[in-house]
Amino acid sequence: MTRNTAEITPTQLQAYFAFTEVSSLLRHAVEKQLRDAGDLSYVQFQLLATLGDSPDGRLRMTDLADRVVYSRSGLTYQAQVLEARGLVTRGSSPDDERSVVVALTPAGRDVLGAVFPGHIDALHRLLFASLTDADIADLARVLQRAADHLRADPPRSAAPRRRKA
Amino acid sequence: MTRNTAEITPTQLQAYFAFTEVSSLLRHAVEKQLRDAGDLSYVQFQLLATLGDSPDGRLRMTDLADRVVYSRSGLTYQAQVLEARGLVTRGSSPDDERSVVVALTPAGRDVLGAVFPGHIDALHRLLFASLTDADIADLARVLQRAADHLRADPPRSAAPRRRKA
DNA sequence: TATTGTTATACTCTATAACTATA
DNA sequence: TATAGTTATAGAGTATAACAATA
Numbered sequence: 177m178t179r180n181t182a183e184i185t186p187t188q189l190q191a192y193f194a195f196t197e198v199s200s201l202l203r204h205a206v207e208k209q210l211r212d213a214g215d216l217s218y219v220q221f222q223l224l225a226t227l228g229d230s231p232d233g234r235l236r237m238t239d240l241a242d243r244v245v246y247s248r249s250g251l252t253y254q255a256q257v258l259e260a261r262g263l264v265t266r267g268s269s270p271d272d273e274r275s276v277v278v279a280l281t282p283a284g285r286d287v288l289g290a291v292f293p294g295h296i297d298a299l300h301r302l303l304f305a306s307l308t309d310a311d312i313a314d315l316a317r318v319l320q321r322a323a324d325h326l327r328a329d330p331p332r333s334a335a336p337r338r339r340k341a
Numbered sequence: 342m343t344r345n346t347a348e349i350t351p352t353q354l355q356a357y358f359a360f361t362e363v364s365s366l367l368r369h370a371v372e373k374q375l376r377d378a379g380d381l382s383y384v385q386f387q388l389l390a391t392l393g394d395s396p397d398g399r400l401r402m403t404d405l406a407d408r409v410v411y412s413r414s415g416l417t418y419q420a421q422v423l424e425a426r427g428l429v430t431r432g433s434s435p436d437d438e439r440s441v442v443v444a445l446t447p448a449g450r451d452v453l454g455a456v457f458p459g460h461i462d463a464l465h466r467l468l469f470a471s472l473t474d475a476d477i478a479d480l481a482r483v484l485q486r487a488a489d490h491l492r493a494d495p496p497r498s499a500a501p502r503r504r505k506a
Numbered sequence: 507t508a509t510t511g512t513t514a515t516a517c518t519c520t521a522t523a524a525c526t527a528t529a
Numbered sequence: 530t531a532t533a534g535t536t537a538t539a540g541a542g543t544a545t546a547a548c549a550a551t552a
Contacts, residue, residue: 182457182462188477190481192464195363195364195480195484197491197492198360198491199368200410201410201488205496236533238533238534244365245365246520247522248533248535249520249523249536250520250521252536253519253520273527273528274527274529274533275533276534276535292347297347299349299357302491303357303491306489307486307487309352311482311483312350312352312353312356315480316352318472318477318480319359319362319363319480320359322359322363322472323362326467326468327362331366331369331370401510402510402511412543412545413511417511419542437510440551441510
């Protein structure tokens with residue numbers, strides 16, 4: 177009803193549609209694999225994997241929330257679930273009494289280990305099987321740039337923004 | 342603890358991580374835009390947009406469920422929500438009395454129209470701004486191939502699979 | 507007998523607001 | 530006053546199983 181100010185090229189549209197389609201189908205398949213292999217939701221896997229990537233397997237709640245794009249209360253919920261299953265522990269930080277440090281337990285690493293092979297297998301089957309090495313290199317290069325750009329202005333888990341609305 | 346049979350190259354890993362990161366951040370931002378501009382969830386937008394893409398703006402429930410990767414009961418729920426808002430109608434098919442045909446209403450098209458400009462704007466700002474035309478062309482080419490591959494064996498909304506487990 | 511769709515149900519997930527405690 | 534985290538709560542979304550109707 178208004179004038180069409182939104183402009184997008186056919187190639188851009190194709191890239192976006194293909195991206196969302198791959199994202200949906202891949203995620204759906206991966207969620208099933210994670211559920212079957214380790215009884216993990218996608219977010220729970222992301223949390224464990226993020227901890228596993230961390231140098232000493234531990235991160236503050238807020239940092240973890242920020243990396244997984246999460247509200248803090250939502251992370252509290254998931255952290256409780258994972259702690260109840262013995263996959264992580266929560267302890268206070270020596271540096272800052274306010275902080276809670278989440279740490280991956282050996283059981284948590286075991287679950288990651290149980291889930292990884294099938295995860296990677298699914299990636300090969302669903303994604304990489306149809307692509308050449310050059311394709312994959314292109315994908316890595318372009319998406320890495322896009323990720324860097326997106327990450328530059330990340331949504332924080334709690335941002336009571338100072339001033340300058 | 343077991344031998345590491347899962348093999349993945351660094352480039353593949355980089356491509357995958359970047360893909361998931363872009364996917365998460367982009368989706369998070371888009372969900373907010375859709376909520377603000379049209380009070381739509383991401384899935385609801387997908388459903389409306391899928392109908393809008395369809396030649397006459399109408400699809401059977403099962404076909405719609407299959408395209409959006411959805412359980413049929415889940416689609417029934419969303420179709421009720423969208424129908425209550427007057428964005429779609431549901432009617433029986435003349436061909437097959439069992440089928441229900443979902444059709445986009447003018448109000449539904451209006452909502453799509455209200456949401457699209459901001460949607461495309463967000464895409465430019467978040468995704469395309471950091472990429473060259475060549476990057477975008479690469480992305481479109483590679484992801485299109487991946488999407489075609491993934492779509493070849495889609496998860497159906499209800500698949501009591503015949504035989505040949 | 508197979509397919510289409512709905513319903514009942516139960517559960518997971520998520521965020522907002524209010525609250526406590528520490529810096 | 531600002532930040533870290535939890536709790537209470539309330540709502541949205543999802544899927545499974547049982548069901549009714551048509552092919």
